[in-house]
């Protein structure tokens with residue numbers, strides 16, 4: 001069977017569904033091909049969605065019926081040494097004020113809701129169909145070969161996620177570079193809503209986000225995360241793939257996850273819960289240095305397929321980039337079709353991304369990976385900070401020294417060296 005439509009979107013994740021919603025809204029005939037049983041069935045996130053950056057791309061009431069889990073009102077950042085933890089906790093009325101800046105989400109629910117929004121605008125979603133190849137007319141992409149059909153179209157939006165073999169087939173990027181990617185493993189652990197609210201000190205409907213870094217990754221770049229949902233928590237670990245490959249002795253991410261769950265700071269938070277879902281997924285972390293070609297002849301890349309992810313240690317982002325890039329891909333396609341220019345180049349897409357928060361944020365934090373890819377941040381410094389606090393709070397059987405000299409001595413021991421000065425100066429790059 002061979003059909004012709006205006007646009008084929010590959011992948012019903014956030015990038016693909018956002019593109020489909022906006023394309024269909026503009027009256028552009030759009031088919032979304034998704035390999036999973038339903039949109040969201042294969043998709044993994046931490047996940048916390050930062051909504052402020054993407055609000056301008058959607059109607060004001062768009063989010064009113066979104067299946068959000070909890071509005072995040074409390075941020076916790078924990079630095080773990082081998083035997084201690086230092087935690088910074090922050091909450092603010094700004095997080096409790098409407099419109100809320102961020103929410104936790106579960107993708108199986110959230111992506112289906114977004115798919116319904118796109119379908120209501122007229123996009124046609126075909127699940128259980130994998131796109132295996134592109135169809136060309138000379139150098140121009142003019143369609144896709146999927147499980148059940150060949151679909152011809154004017155433009156393909158490849159939103160097939162981080163491993164995007166479509167981007168590779170279209171020669172818009174080379175093989176994946178392990179240095180620019182991390183592996184994430186995640187469990188969804190069910191707990192009663194009241195238990196979650198009690199353990200995290202939040203009101204009904206509100207939630208907390210906690211990030212962990214330090215010796216839990218055994219010197220490797222990465223960390224842990226915990227997000228509260230309505231009746232579950234999402235707990236996970238993210239570790240650089242290159243670091244995992246080079247680590248001696250060899251260790252796998254699931255083992256690190258078990259160690260994380262056993263930590264005395266974390267075990268009581270999940271006690272009595274039952275794991276209902278376990279998933280693993282790759283995350284793009286190369287930022288602006290690892291962008292593929294975003295626009296090809298008849299094809300655009302969006303979301304993770306375009307490498308749009310940013311791990312800043314204190315925030316992990318990709319979903320907002322996926323939603324915005326999908327919307328911008330739709331804008332570029334729409335404008336390329338105006339009047340007689342129905343085959344005008346799609347290069348405006350790259351400009352739209354550069355003018356938006358998506359590539360501006362990736363540009364601002366272009367040094368992030370270099371700064372974070374430093375074993376001292378995950379081993380030596382958490383130990384040094386733990387040591388300062390331990391000596392401050394410890395009352396032993398000997399008379400206690402002055403606090404100022406205790407802190408000074410421990411700080412000098414941990415940070416009084418050239419590497420620490422160099423690392424502190426490096427931090428100025430982010």
Ligand SMILES: Cc1cc2nc3c(=O)[nH]c(=O)nc-3n(C[C@H](O)[C@H](O)[C@H](O)COP(=O)(O)OP(=O)(O)OC[C@H]3O[C@@H](n4cnc5c(N)ncnc54)[C@H](O)[C@@H]3O)c2cc1C
Pocket residue numbers: 010011012013014015016033034035036039040042043044045046047048049050129130131132159160161162184185186236237238280281282283302303304305308309316317318319320322
């Ligand atoms: C462990 C982890 C934690 C994260 N935490 C956060 C967080 O807290 N906040 C945040 O903003 N981001 C987070 N991210 C990143 C975020 O999840 C991604 O950036 C986002 O999901 C990207 O959306 P996407 O639509 O581009 O890709 P995806 O969600 O991966 O969607 C791609 C879709 O394409 C489909 N597909 C793939 N190949 C084909 C094919 N050949 N044919 C048809 N369909 C295909 C897939 O089934 C899937 O539905 C996290 C990621 C991970 C893994």
